[in-house]
Amino acid sequence: MKIAQYHGEMGKNDLVKFLKGEDKSVLSFAWDRIYITSLFSFEWKKTADSINFALKAANGHADRIFVGGIAASLMNEAFKAEPSWRGIRFIQGLLDNAPAISLQLDDFSEELYSDDYESTPIEFLTPDYSILEQIDYDYSVTDAYFTYASRGCVRSCKFCGVPKLEGKQRDTDSISQVVGDIEKLYGPKKDLILMDNNVTASGKFKEIMAEIRDLGFQKGATLTRNGTTAQRRVDFNQGVDARILCKDPMFLQEMSTICLSPLRIAFDHAGLRKPYETAIRFAADAGLSNLSNYMLYNFHDSPEDLYERMKLNIHLNEELGIRIFSFPMRYQPVDLKDRSHIGQKWNRYLLRSMQLILQATHGIVSGAPSYFRRAFGDSESEFKELLALPHKFIFNRTYYEELDGKPELIEYKSEYAKLNDSEKEELVSLISDRLPKQYPTAVNATKNSKIKKLIPFFYHLNGAVERKIWDQQAEYRKRAKVIEFVVPEDEKVEDAGLEVA
Ligand code: SF4
Numbered sequence: 083m084k085i086a087q088y089h090g091e092m093g094k095n096d097l098v099k100f101l102k103g104e105d106k107s108v109l110s111f112a113w114d115r116i117y118i119t120s121l122f123s124f125e126w127k128k129t130a131d132s133i134n135f136a137l138k139a140a141n142g143h144a145d146r147i148f149v150g151g152i153a154a155s156l157m158n159e160a161f162k163a164e165p166s167w168r169g170i171r172f173i174q175g176l177l178d179n180a181p182a183i184s185l186q187l188d189d190f191s192e193e194l195y196s197d198d199y200e201s202t203p204i205e206f207l208t209p210d211y212s213i214l215e216q217i218d219y220d221y222s223v224t225d226a227y228f229t230y231a232s233r234g235c236v237r238s239c240k241f242c243g244v245p246k247l248e249g250k251q252r253d254t255d256s257i258s259q260v261v262g263d264i265e266k267l268y269g270p271k272k273d274l275i276l277m278d279n280n281v282t283a284s285g286k287f288k289e290i291m292a293e294i295r296d297l298g299f300q301k302g303a304t305l306t307r308n309g310t311t312a313q314r315r316v317d318f319n320q321g322v323d324a325r326i327l328c329k330d331p332m333f334l335q336e337m338s339t340i341c342l343s344p345l346r347i348a349f350d351h352a353g354l355r356k357p358y359e360t361a362i363r364f365a366a367d368a369g370l371s372n373l374s375n376y377m378l379y380n381f382h383d384s385p386e387d388l389y390e391r392m393k394l395n396i397h398l399n400e401e402l403g404i405r406i407f408s409f410p411m412r413y414q415p416v417d418l419k420d421r422s423h424i425g426q427k428w429n430r431y432l433l434r435s436m437q438l439i440l441q442a443t444h445g446i447v448s449g450a451p452s453y454f455r456r457a458f459g460d461s462e463s464e465f466k467e468l469l470a471l472p473h474k475f476i477f478n479r480t481y482y483e484e485l486d487g488k489p490e491l492i493e494y495k496s497e498y499a500k501l502n503d504s505e506k507e508e509l510v511s512l513i514s515d516r517l518p519k520q521y522p523t524a525v526n527a528t529k530n531s532k533i534k535k536l537i538p539f540f541y542h543l544n545g546a547v548e549r550k551i552w553d554q555q556a557e558y559r560k561r562a563k564v565i566e567f568v569v570p571e572d573e574k575v576e577d578a579g580l581e582v583a
Contacts (some may be wrong), residue, residue, distance in 0.1 A: 083209030126419035144169030431514035
């Protein structure tokens with residue numbers, strides 16, 4: 083949106099076209115510039131497809147293509163090493179220098195705007211909201227001021243790309259200026275989305291909260307536009323730091339004076355239990371009851387560690403009368419080209435099981451205890467057994483727990499109960515080491531007759547059987563008037579990767 087501002091009507095007055103995905107209509111134009119943003123490094127394949135499409139749109143003129151964003155910054159060398167992309171500029175970090183410098187333009191070859199050493203750096207321009215209207219895709223949050231009160235972070239957590247991307251913690255210039263500029267150009271926005279990595283670490287934390295209140299985002303604030311009044315919302319959408327929040331109730335008391343919703347706090351491993359729990363209690367005391375929580379897993383944690391964290395949230399919900407939605411987020415190293423990383427205490431099968439459970443819950447661990455118990459089990463050991471179940475049982479729970487599949491699940495459970503712990507481990511590792519179509523080979527890979535008997539339960543269902551099961555389940559849900567769990571719009575995580583096998 084900032085690049086569009088640089089080139090658009092209020093900037094260089096160039097024609098700007100915004101694409102999401104491949105829109106073949108652009109192939110009939112001769113474009114001077116094509117900018118691509120990259121996000122997660124594990125989306126390498128999709129990013130590569132976009133770059134190759136851009137090369138087509140640029141008629142092979144690699145020097146007209148600029149790729150920036152997170153993956154291009156974190157894996158800059160890997161992008162540059164691709165021979166077919168020679169000549170493309172892969173930009174690291176922010177465009178916070180003069181445009182000609184940030185975009186690495188070559189004055190000698192008289193590139194477009196290569197003499198632009200005077201304009202405001204693109205990073206500091208007001209985002210151009212109008213480009214969002216150029217595509218059909220509906221972003222869940224658009225009626226908002228998007229900005230930062232701070233960049234960077236005081237910490238350097240090993241799993242996080244922020245230290246490398248943004249460096250040390252620093253405050254930005256006034257958010258009032260950004261909000262005022264957006265309002266002047268595009269009218270007032272309902273919400274305020276702050277993408278700070280760690281606002282609580284800012285030395286100006288109290289001033290930032292005061293500024294937010296002064297901008298009209300105090301507790302309970304509303305906005306009236308064209309005769310309609312709507313509740314306003316402030317969202318620090320990258321979360322706030324429990325290790326700082328737990329030190330002084332002041333932080334959450336201050337945050338409770340703005341229309342914060344939800345309060346997002348990360349809970350990355352069970353070792354953070356104490357600060358996390360204290361922060362949640364401070365939040366509840368301050369009257370903040372709508373909470374959201376990212377939970378890293380598949381890093382140094384184990385399934386038990388993840389379960390303990392999820393369960394703690396359920397307890398806190400019940401005890402404090404609050405609502406914490408948790409989002410387990412699967413760790414992937416920030417420089418891996420796919421999602422293949424397997425943490426030391428996880429394995430491929432357990433990760434896939436977790437993904438299947440999350441698909442059914444739309445990626446969320448809901449605060450409702452009964453819902454939680456059904457999805458994740460009543461104890462750590464139940465959770466582990468759930469993860470070790472044949473996937474057809476997880477994926478079609480209604481059929482196997484309530485309908486015609488019941489006898490098969492009962493039989494499986496009674497055979498499984500005959501295994502000791504090391505046999506259970508052996509079973510799951512035999513399965514985990516193989517792709518589904520190779521499961522039958524696991525039978526000959528063990529001498530244990532109890533395990534041999536259980537392996538066929540893991541075989542995948544054929545299409546016709548699966549369809550029959552789905553039809554029966556759909557019919558059952560209709561009959562029983564099962565109410566589907568609806569994820570609030572502002573809680574949706576677009577790239578949770580739940581659909582990826
Ligand atoms: S505190 Fe958050 S933003 Fe900062 S390094 Fe750790 S995970 Fe990243």
